[in-house]
Amino acid sequence: MAKVGHFCNEKGNSEFRVFAPEKERVAVVLTEKSRMVPLNRDELGYWTGELERLPHGTLYLLEVDGRRFPDPASRYQPKGVHGPSMVTEIEAARSPGWTGVKMEDALLYELHVGTFTGKGTLQAAKGKLQYLSALGVNVIELLPIAAFPGERNWGYDGTFHFALHSTYGDYQDLKQFIEAARELGMAVILDVVYNHFGPEGNYSGAFAPYTKSAATPWGAAINFDGAYNYGVREFFLENTRYWLQEVGFDGFRMDAVSLIFDNMPVHILREFTDLAREIGRAEGREVLMIAEHLRNNKYVTSEKGFNYHSQWNDDLNHAVFAKLTGETTRHYMNFGSFGDVAKALEKGFVLDGTRYDKYHRYFLGTDGSHTRGSEHVVHIQNHDQVGNRLLGDRMIVTYGRDKALLGITAVMASPYVPMLFMGEEYGEQAPFPFFEHFSEQVIIDGAREGRKADFAFADLEPMDPHARATFEESKLRWEQLETPDGQAILNYYKQLIVLKLAGQLGPRDKAGVKVVADESTEIIRVETPHTLTVMNFSGNRRANQPAAGWEPCLCSGKVSEAGNIEPYTAMIYKRTD
C-alpha cells in the first residue's frame, strides 16, 4: 500500500501517484502556472512523478489522454467538485496521552457539521464541545465530510473520498476540532461512504474502473473484485489509513457496508477492520470500527467475520417506534407488537432469520442471542430514522414528549451502545429531511422524483431536497435548549447518561440485564444489579409497585401517585442500600 494523489515524500518533494491502468498519458497540470508535468507509468498502471515541493494552496488538475479532471484522491476542492484540486498540508491531531474510548464505554453523538450550528462549520461546532462533554458524550460521530457537490448535502453524495468538504472549513479547523474534543475526553469518528460515488462530480471513471456493473440504490457499486481491483482496493484502504492516521480520527462509522460486494478471498470489509485495528495497536489508542450493515448479521462483528467492533442496530428503534406510534409503513412494517420491544432488548435482533421480513421479503437476520451488548449501536433518533420520513420530522414533534422520552429510556436501559442524534437531548424540533445542492438538472430532478417515489403512499409531498430552505430548516434551533422544556428534557437525558456511563443502567453486558415483559399490561421491567427500569408501553395508567429494596430515582414523564405508572412513561428505581 502506498499513498495516492499528491503527497510530500521523504525527501520533502512533491510526489504524485495516480492509478490509470488503461490510459496512454497522464500529467499534472499546475493550473495557475500553466505548467504541465508528465507522469510515468509503472507496469501496474500507476503514474508517478516527483517535483519540487509545491506550496500549500497550489491548484492542479490531472490531464488524462488529453482531458483534464480533478484528482480522485484530491485532499481539498476549494472551488467545489468540478474545480481544481489543491495541494494541501495536513497535520494529524496530536493529543499526548490520548488512548481513545472503548466500544463498551461509548456514548455516541451523531452530528452533521452543516446543520449542527447556524454557521455550519467545524469551527462553530468546536464551540459546542464543552456542551457535549457536559452532556456525557464521549464519541462524536461526524456525518460524512468528504467533498460533495454544492454547499449542502447530508454527505452521502461525496465524490472525493480524501477531501474535507470546503464549506466545513480546512484541515486546521478539523485538527483543532479533534484535539479540542479529545481534551474533553471525547473521541471523534467519521462516517465514510465506501459503497458508491456520488452522482455528480465523480470523475474517477476517467482514470480507472472504480465502479462496476452491480448497483446500489445510489449508483454503481465499487469495483472491489473485478479487473484492476488492486488499485481500487488500495485507494479505499489508503483512504482508511489517511483519515485514521494522517488526519487522526478515532474510528469510522462505515455507511451501508452490506452494499459493498466482494468476491475476493479476503473480503475488503475485513481488510478495513484489520487495518484500523493495526493502526490502533501501533498508536496505542482505541480505533473504533462501526458498520452500518442493517442485515442483522452477527458475523459483521464476529472475529471470524468482518470483525467490526459494533454495528448499527435498527431493530430496537423500529420496535419501540412502531409500538409507540402505530406507524407500520415502510421499514416499520415488520414491527408494532409489544413483544418485539422485549425481544430487541433481550436478544439484539428482532428479525433473526426465524420470521419473514415483509419489508425485505425474505428471512432476514441471524440469532443475536450470543452477541455482546457492545456489538449493537442503538438509538431512538438518527439521521436516517428522522430524515427518511416524509417530513423529516422528529419523534417528539409528531408524537410528543412522553413517547420520545420513553423511547430514549428504552435505548439507555438496553444492554447496548447508545447513540444520540444531534439536538434530541433537548427536544430539538427541527426536521432533518434530505437536502442537496446538485448543479446538474437531471440529478436534481432525479433526487426530487426519488423522494416522491419513496412516499408515493402518502397524501403530502416531501420537502424539496434542492431548496435552500430545506437545509436551513434543518439547522438546530439552539434557542430551544434555553426554554424550560429544553432544560427539562436535557436534564432527563443527562441523568440517564450518568446512570448509563456508570454501568448502573443498561450495562453493555446482556448477562447483567434481566428483561421481564408482561404482554397483558404492556409493561417491560429491565433489571440490573443497580437499577430497575419500568416502562409502560400502553396508553393506560397501570399498577406499578416495585418490590421492597427499590427506591424511585427518575421518571420520564408525569410521576403517578404511588403504586401506579402513567401511560407511555418510564420509572427508574435504584436499589436502597
Place this chain on the structure above:
Amino acid sequence: MAKVGHFCNEKGNSEFRVFAPEKERVAVVLTEKSRMVPLNRDELGYWTGELERLPHGTLYLLEVDGRRFPDPASRYQPKGVHGPSMVTEIEAARSPGWTGVKMEDALLYELHVGTFTGKGTLQAAKGKLQYLSALGVNVIELLPIAAFPGERNWGYDGTFHFALHSTYGDYQDLKQFIEAARELGMAVILDVVYNHFGPEGNYSGAFAPYTKSAATPWGAAINFDGAYNYGVREFFLENTRYWLQEVGFDGFRMDAVSLIFDNMPVHILREFTDLAREIGRAEGREVLMIAEHLRNNKYVTSEKGFNYHSQWNDDLNHAVFAKLTGETTRHYMNFGSFGDVAKALEKGFVLDGTRYDKYHRYFLGTDGSHTRGSEHVVHIQNHDQVGNRLLGDRMIVTYGRDKALLGITAVMASPYVPMLFMGEEYGEQAPFPFFEHFSEQVIIDGAREGRKADFAFADLEPMDPHARATFEESKLRWEQLETPDGQAILNYYKQLIVLKLAGQLGPRDKAGVKVVADESTEIIRVETPHTLTVMNFSGNRRANQPAAGWEPCLCSGKVSEAGNIEPYTAMIYKRTD
C-alpha cells in the same frame, strides 16, 4: 426444506408445490385431460395442491395468472424445454454396501453423454463402463444432464435443473448407469449449474425472481440474496438433495461457483456442501463436492470457508500447456515459463496473489502451499480446456503425442487428484468445440457472435456452434482405440494410473512429493518414496542419469540411450529393492 414441483406424498397422492410469491392465481393444467386444478397459496408464496396419484407419464403445465408454462421444477420434459412437464416416477440407484470413493483416492473421468458414444445416450454409455473400470477410473463425472434446448448442447444452457435431458434417456437408464458403475467400483458425480439459467426455455421468471440484476457471462445471476431468496435458495438446495438422494449421484462438480453471489450471513455454497456432507453421513457413503471456482481461493476447500472436498485447478494445465506449446493468448497469457510448471507441482497455485494476473488484470489467488493435495483436481484436457479453443482441438492433434504424454505425466506425478477428459486415454483426435441447438434465431446468432468475439485475434473462424456437424464431429471415434497408436497410448495411461492409484506416483500428499526443477536444462524431477519421475520440458536431448537405487519403469516417448532423456519426454523410475 420441502419438495418442489410434482411429487408423490406420504399418502401416495400426487402433490404440487410451486413458488410464485407475487402471483394471483396458480393452477395445474393436465393437458391431455383438459383438466385444471387450482393451487392454494400459503403466506410465503408457495402454491400447493393434492390430488389423486397421477400416473407416470402424465403431462402437465402450470397456469400462472392466465398464462401456461412448464414447471420450473419439472423432472422431465419429453417434448423439449418449451413443451409440457411430465409426472415422473424416480427410483434412486440402489447399491447395497456401496460406500463411495474418497477424494484422496479419486481418479476422475469427465464424460459428455451426447458425444461419448455414437448414440449419445446413457444406455450406450453404460456399455463402456467395463472399459472405464479396466482403465482405472473410479469417479465418472457427467457433464450437465439438466434439460436444455434442442437435442445437443454441452449442457451449460440447461433451464430445468430437476429434469434429466430427454435425449439422453430416462431415469431407469440413469439408475442402471449409476448402479452398473458402482458395481465396477466407480462413483458417478454430476456437473450442476447453479450460477445461471440457460438463455432459451427459461420460464422461471414467470413464477418468481429466480434471477437478479447481477450478471454472469451467460446471463443473469441467481437471486440467492434478494427479495424472495428463501424460495430460490430452497429450490437449489432441494435440487442438491434431489440429485444426491432421490436420484443417487455420488456428488457434484459445481459449475462456475465464483459467479454465485451471495450476501446472506451463510453463503449458499456452504449450505450446499453442508447438505451434501449431511446426506453422505446419513447414507454412509462418500458424497464428493467439487467446485469449479478458478480463482485459486484456498477458502473454497477449507473448513472455515465453503468446505468443498476439492476444486478444479487450472494452473497446472496452463503452466504445462503454455510451456510445451508456446501458446500465450487468452487464459494462457500468464504462463509459459518453466518455473511455473514446478511451482504448480509444488504449491498448487501458480497465481497465488503475489503476482499480477494479466488475464484477469488483478492479483488473483491465494497461497496454496498449505492446501492438501486432494483439494486440487488437475488435468491436461477437460471440456473447457479443449473446447474453448478456436478449433476445439485436442493437444495431441496440434502438438503431437510426445507433448501430450509428457503433459499427462505431469498431471499424474503431481500430488493432486487427476481428471481425464473422455478419449484422451487413447489419443482421441475428435475436437470438442462448443455446440448448441437453440431454436430462437437471436440466441443462435448470439452464440455465434460470442464465439467469434472470443477468437477475434485469430485469422480463422471458429466452428459454427449451431451446425449439427459440429456436434457430430465431437463424438468420440472409438476406432482410434483399436489402432496400434491408440493401444500404445492407452497402455501408457494405464501404467500411470496403476502407479497413481497405488500411491507410488504422485501420492495425494504434498509432503511425500519432492520437486526439483533445473532452470538451465528445463528438467523437473519429482521424487516420492517409490518413484522418481524425470520430465524433460526442453526441446533438447538432455543428460539424465538417476542415482543408484532407481531402475527405469516407464517412458512416455522414445527411450533414449542410457544417460540421456529425449526432448519432451518423461521417464519414470522405481526404487530397486
